[in-house]
Amino acid sequence: MQRYFIKTNQIDEVTQSITLTGDDVHHIKNVMRLEVTDTILCCDGAGMDYRVRIEQISGSEVQCRILESFSSTGEPNQVEITIAFSLPKGDKVDWVLQKGTELGAYAFIPFTSARTVVKLDEKKAGKRRERWERIVKEAAEQSRRGRIPKVNALTTWRQCLAQFSSFDRILFAYEKGGKALGSLLAEKEAKRFLVIVGPEGGFTEHEAEEAVNQGAALLHLGPRILRAETAPLAVLSCIQYTYGELGGEPL
Template sequence: MQRYFVDSTQISSPDRITVRGDDVHHIKNVMRMKAGDRLICCDNRGTDYLAELVSVSEGEARCRILETTASRGEPRIQVTIAASLTKGDKWEWMLQKGTELGAASFLPFTSARTVVKLDGKKAGKKRERWQRIAKEAAEQSHRGQIPHVEGVTDWRSLLERFSAFDRVLLASEKGGRPLREALQESAEEHLMVVVGPEGGFTETEEREAVAAGAVTVHLGPRILRAETAPLALLSCIHYSYGEMGGEPL
């Protein structure tokens, strides 16, 4: 069943939802829905609404709420992916797949070996595009919330963010603790995973990250691409916390 995110202001009464914006075009012209068809609306706060389409015009789609349930697509643990900008569309691919896998938010950054550079205007347009990608991926994967995509930050500013998380895990090609061992120590609820650019982190950056509170971890003997490593980390974390089916390890 087709899924759409709505703002809380679009829920006008206990049994009415009005869909506006680009989603109206999708409902009317792409899905070709008619009165009586059913869809799911989500308030981006973890609540799903099974709704029936009452009417659709150029500007809005009016729906009647049939059932209200808690969203099932949100993991208990909140994982922020901090990933260095990568060449081509690799970062967008990671963003899409990371959203499907349950990441809570994304933080793009630049470090010493980051090749891609964005000026203020281009970075703003990129962020708008990235947020749209996250929204579409959240709808497709039946998420209860759209992950927030932050603006591009630099390495120093990223280090200052570490203290806001229960734990920060930094993927290192040079070594570090086994990921399984690091995850078994405690049950944090707010994690950040940090993955560098194609050339990896410098030794100075790794020392600075550890000094700021990060734990360096390694992901085995294989060298993963910059866009693959965040997804591997996220999947392992969710599996260890029982978010991929089964009980926590």
């Protein structure tokens, strides 16, 4: 059943109805070609799903009747994993956002570091963020997430460092050394993870030192060098599995 994210002001508790607008109308009419009496799922992004029946389709709105409501089941409930990544080249960001959302990432922090090749001015960064948010929303709908992961504004490495205190465990992927993921997860119980991955050229030694000084643990991902877009997804998947997601047995 097709899924759409809504805001709470789109729900009318009195009439037990939901009104869809914007891009969702186009998707319902022209992409999915849904009709009156078809049923869809709406999610408020705060843990509640609504099974609704389409009652009316117009040029700018789709009116739906609420048939039932229930708690969302697509959200990881053991950990919150935020992925901070230095901007890679090309469309690799799209891949990280889409697949990271499918795998259960809580949020994303794109940043620039010493070896970041991609340079965006404020205007371009704003446009990219709008695109990234659309990608994350569509991936969350497709994968039946209970919420849409937040895509933070493009930031600097220094600003990224300043956010470390918001997390229980910071894992800094570093090809020049560090501990295996299994041992790091066993060392310290955590709820809020920050996974940090560098650009194609990796992090500088100074950046690694800065991360450690701010409480990060160096993470080594084995003898193979993973691409910038592969590393965060590998770490995300392993953490999720360890904590009972993706078919794993919870700690």
